[in-house]
Amino acid sequence: MFILKSTFFFFSRRRPQSQRQLSHLLITTCMQNNPSWSPLRFTSTTQNSHAPDLRILNKKITHLIRSGRVDDAKQLFDEMTERNTVTWNSIITGYVQRREMTKARKLFDEMPERDVVSWNLMISGYVSCRGSRYIEEGRYLFDRMPERDFVSWNTMITGYARNGRMDEAFYLFNSMPKKNVVSWNAVISGFLHNGDVKIAIELYERMPERDAASLSALVSGLIHNGELDKAAMVLLGSGKRDDDREDLVHAYNTLIAGYGQRGRVDDARRLFDQIPFSSDRRRGDDRRFERNVVSWNSMIMCYVKAGDIVSAQELFDQMVDRDTFSWNTMISGYVNMSDMDEASNLFCKMSDPDILSWNSMISGFAHMGNLELAYDFFRRMPQKNLVSWNSMISGYEKNGDCEGAIELFIQMQAEGEKPDRHTFSSLLSVCAESVALQLGMQIHQQVIKMVVPDVPLNNSLITMYARCGAIIEARAIFDEMKLQKDVISWNAMIGGYASHGFSAEALEFFGVMKKLKVRPTYITFISVLNACAHAGLVEEGQMHFRSMVSEFGIEPRVEHFASLVDIVGRHGQVEEAMALINNMPFEPDKAVWGALLGACRVHNNVELARVAAEALTRLEPESSAPYVLLYNMYADVGRWDDATEVRMVMERNKIRKQPGYSWADSSS
DNA sequence: GTAGGGTTAG
Numbered sequence: 002m003f004i005l006k007s008t009f010f011f012f013s014r015r016r017p018q019s020q021r022q023l024s025h026l027l028i029t030t031c032m033q034n035n036p037s038w039s040p041l042r043f044t045s046t047t048q049n050s051h052a053p054d055l056r057i058l059n060k061k062i063t064h065l066i067r068s069g070r071v072d073d074a075k076q077l078f079d080e081m082t083e084r085n086t087v088t089w090n091s092i093i094t095g096y097v098q099r100r101e102m103t104k105a106r107k108l109f110d111e112m113p114e115r116d117v118v119s120w121n122l123m124i125s126g127y128v129s130c131r132g133s134r135y136i137e138e139g140r141y142l143f144d145r146m147p148e149r150d151f152v153s154w155n156t157m158i159t160g161y162a163r164n165g166r167m168d169e170a171f172y173l174f175n176s177m178p179k180k181n182v183v184s185w186n187a188v189i190s191g192f193l194h195n196g197d198v199k200i201a202i203e204l205y206e207r208m209p210e211r212d213a214a215s216l217s218a219l220v221s222g223l224i225h226n227g228e229l230d231k232a233a234m235v236l237l238g239s240g241k242r243d244d245d246r247e248d249l250v251h252a253y254n255t256l257i258a259g260y261g262q263r264g265r266v267d268d269a270r271r272l273f274d275q276i277p278f279s280s281d282r283r284r285g286d287d288r289r290f291e292r293n294v295v296s297w298n299s300m301i302m303c304y305v306k307a308g309d310i311v312s313a314q315e316l317f318d319q320m321v322d323r324d325t326f327s328w329n330t331m332i333s334g335y336v337n338m339s340d341m342d343e344a345s346n347l348f349c350k351m352s353d354p355d356i357l358s359w360n361s362m363i364s365g366f367a368h369m370g371n372l373e374l375a376y377d378f379f380r381r382m383p384q385k386n387l388v389s390w391n392s393m394i395s396g397y398e399k400n401g402d403c404e405g406a407i408e409l410f411i412q413m414q415a416e417g418e419k420p421d422r423h424t425f426s427s428l429l430s431v432c433a434e435s436v437a438l439q440l441g442m443q444i445h446q447q448v449i450k451m452v453v454p455d456v457p458l459n460n461s462l463i464t465m466y467a468r469c470g471a472i473i474e475a476r477a478i479f480d481e482m483k484l485q486k487d488v489i490s491w492n493a494m495i496g497g498y499a500s501h502g503f504s505a506e507a508l509e510f511f512g513v514m515k516k517l518k519v520r521p522t523y524i525t526f527i528s529v530l531n532a533c534a535h536a537g538l539v540e541e542g543q544m545h546f547r548s549m550v551s552e553f554g555i556e557p558r559v560e561h562f563a564s565l566v567d568i569v570g571r572h573g574q575v576e577e578a579m580a581l582i583n584n585m586p587f588e589p590d591k592a593v594w595g596a597l598l599g600a601c602r603v604h605n606n607v608e609l610a611r612v613a614a615e616a617l618t619r620l621e622p623e624s625s626a627p628y629v630l631l632y633n634m635y636a637d638v639g640r641w642d643d644a645t646e647v648r649m650v651m652e653r654n655k656i657r658k659q660p661g662y663s664w665a666d667s668s669s
Numbered sequence: 670g671t672a673g674g675g676t677t678a679g
Contacts, residue, residue: 063670090670097671121671155672186673217674254675261676298676305677329677336678360678367679391679423679 055083062091071095086116093119097126102135120146121153128160131453136160151181158184162191182212189215193222198231213248220252224259232256233272249290250276254299261303269303298326305334329357336365360388367396372405390418395427403435420451422458429461438469456482460489467497492524499528504536523555530564534571542568559585563592570600579609591620598630607634625651625658 053061058081065074078084078092089112096105109115109123120142127139143149143157154177161170174180174188185208192201205219216239223232236252253276260269278292297320304313317323317331328351335344344365348354359382366375379385379393390413397405410428413420420428425448432441445462448454454462459482466475479486479494491514498507511529514521521529526549533542546565549555562585570578578597582589594616601610614627621627628651635644 059670066670087670092670094670116670118671123671125671150671152672157672159672181672183673188673190673212673214674219674221674248674251675256675258676293675295676300676302676324676326677331677333677355677357678362678364679386678388679393679395679421679427679 055081055085055088059085059087059091062088066091066095066098071099086112086114086119090116090118090122093122097122097129100126100130102126102130102138117146117148117150117153121150121156124153124160125156128156128163133164136164136166151179151183155181155183155187158191159187162187162194165195167191167195167197182208182210182215186212186214186218190218190222193219194225196226198223198226198228202235213251216248216252217255221255221259224255224262229256229259229263229265229268232259233268250293250296254293254295257296257299257303261299261306264307266303266307266309269300273300294320294322294324294327298324298330301327301330301334305330305337308338310334310338310340325351325353325355325358329355329361332358332361336361336368339365339369341365341369341371356382356384356386356389360386360392363389364392364396367392368399370400372396372400372402385418387418387421387424391421391423391427394424398427398431398434401434403431403437406431407440420447422452422455425452426458426461429458429465433461433465433468436469438466438471441465441469456485456487456490459485460487460493463490463493463497467493467500470501472497472501472503486519488519488522488525491519492522492528495525495532496528499532499535502535504532504538507532508536508538508541521549521553521555523549523558523561526555527558527560527564530561530568534564534567537571539568539572559587559590559593563590563596566593567596567600570597571603573604575600575604575606575609579612589616591617594620598627602630602634605634605638607638607640610634622654623656625656628656629658 058077062074062077065071065077074092074095078088081088089108093105093108096102096108105123105126109119112119124139124142124146127135127142130136139157139160143153146153154173158170158173161167161173170188170191174184177184185204189201189204189208192198192204201219201222205215208215216236220232220236223229223235233256236256239249239252253272257269257272260266260272273292273296276292276296277290279289297316301313301316304310304316313331313334317327320327328347332344332347335341335347341362344362348358348362351358359378362378363375363382366372366378375393375396379389382389390409394406394409394413397403397409406427410420410424413424425444428444429441432438432444445465448458448462452458459478462478463475466472466478475494475497479490482490491510495507495510495514498504498510507528511521511525511532514525526545529545530542533539533545542565546557546561549561550557562581566578566581569581575597578600582593582597585593594613598610598613598617601607601613610631614631617624617627628647632644632647632651635641635647
């Protein structure tokens with residue numbers, strides 16, 4: 002930690018001033034592209050008298066694409082005087098990997114000669130894109146290609162399977178003139194990922210031959226369907242026959258991770274302990290069935306997920322062949338426990354931290370509210386990716402630095418990084434938090450252009466609109482979600498209605514939600530009780546409060562009590578409201594006392610108003626509101642001595658009256 | 670240069 006602090010360097014950033022300026026910047030930068038790369042870098046290679054031959058240049062292109070530098074590869078491609086099919090296929094690979102199918106297609110159409118790999122590449126690209134339009138395009142090419150190999154068929158089958166179209170996948174599988182083991186694995190995985198366990202097992206048993214992937218595919222597919230015990234049976238059954246199969250440890254590792262995901266750490270450990278472990282590495286033979294580094298990493302991950310960092314550290318200490326995964330898993334474990342000292346310690350000990358290590362540190366510091374250190378890591382990392390930007394933006398958002406978040410978003414686009422759902426979700430939270438409807442609408446436009454919203458992103462949109470009072474817009478998104486809604490969608494709508502005075506709608510939605518068996522959360526009840534408070538529905542409010550506890554087993558929080566005090570107090574039962582406060586299982590906060598004070602004001606209970614006001618001034622010594630309210634109440638009943646005393650206390654404590662609170666009119 | 674299976678970050 003000391004090392005980190007000593008290298009800390011505060012980076013001051015110029016910030017745009019107003020929301021309008023932010024909006025303007027947002028529009029202009031969204032249209033800009035990344036002009037960072039200079040084409041001159043490669044010119045020497047082609048103009049040189051000893052020009053490298055085609056094979057070397059092809060290798061260079063492949064290398065660039067493997068490191069994600071597709072634009073650089075394209076520059077090199079454009080400068081090459083001689084190209085062969087491999088050159089073309091390589092550059093197409095780059096675009097296919099980035100799912101830029103229009104660019105890939107243009108090159109495919111332009112290339113002088115196509116081989117089966119070129120066709121396969123295009124099909125693979127199309128079927129990996131979201132949306133049926135693309136898979137049809139892939140099928141179109143598949144139907145028209147001059148000759149097909151195993152890869153063509155298997156790619157098409159996988160494409161259908163990934164889109165849930167198992168009828169077509171299975172039909173193609175059955176139409177194959179010859180199948181290989183990949184075809185079987187692909188179709189079995191397809192059935193498993195679409196929930197058809199029975200047929201998958203049948204097919205597995207009918208396979209003419211299996212390879213290293215077959216068993217793992219079955220085990221991981223079963224786990225995907227929650228069939229952990231069935232997976233264990235298959236695995237242990239197969240293990241008895243021969244214990245030197247190289248794929249066995251692969252499948253064991255899958256199951257260990259599966260147990261970990263479901264919190265079954267003990268089962269995972271039992272399985273881990275069943276894998277033979279030879280400490281003598283000279284006998285190390287890949288084909289032997291023994292623990293490998295993934296087994297260790299998976300087991301460590303189980304402990305990390307379960308929050309048992311001690312056991313994780315114990316295993317980590319025993320490892321002799323740690324890899325980057327091991328270190329990163331441990332770092333993320335400490336990050337999850339908010340132990341940034343230990344995370345930093347590991348990070349510093351790592352010989353070669355990769356992008357995940359850096360990102361974990363950023364998100365850890367950002368989450369803890371240490372934005373300076375988070376930004377310092379962000380600034381110093383050798384390469385950033387989308388997660389790095391998102392972690393930083395979400396850090397600003399979570400810590401209420403709205404401008405920081407927006408500014409980083411602008412910078413991100415200027416540097417050519419494309420935002421995704423996570424980015425937009427954070428930005429919409431920023432808009433909701435700062436009630437910035439105009440900006441929120443602009444971001445909504447970007448969302449429509451750039452991503453297909455999922456449930457959490459739609460929820461962010463609803464929350465943003467609802468918070469800004471644009472209930473109709475919020476409702477439109479809610480309705481578009483159809484069956485995809487979750488409890489957060491409902492909470493956002495009910496909260497929006499409740500906080501903008503539409504109590505009837507809020508309560509109606511709550512009724513529908515319950516009818517649809519969506520389980521409410523404590524947040525739902527905060528809105529429901531607020532709606533009752535606004536509408537003066539005393540009995541209904543008390544009924545909901547009771548049902549929250551008895552029917553849904555939700556522990557009431559201080560927010561619920563604040564609402565209940567409001568409901569009861571405003572109805573004139575000020576003494577009952579006071580009794581509620583006295584019997585609360587925790588310390589009342591300012592919302593609770595504020596509700597009581599409001600009720601006292603309406604019902605002219607000066608004595609309790611004094612109690613509430615004094616409590617409030619203790620919680621918020623700098624606020625003038627309780628003084629002003631109390632002053633006015635005393636004045637109203639002619640108790641001028643008390644009124645004057647309030648003013649004197651206020652002056653003595655150097656409290657300045659805030660705008661919006663009038664000495665003369667306290668009704669606001 | 671293309672198809673299926675195991676562990677890490679937002």
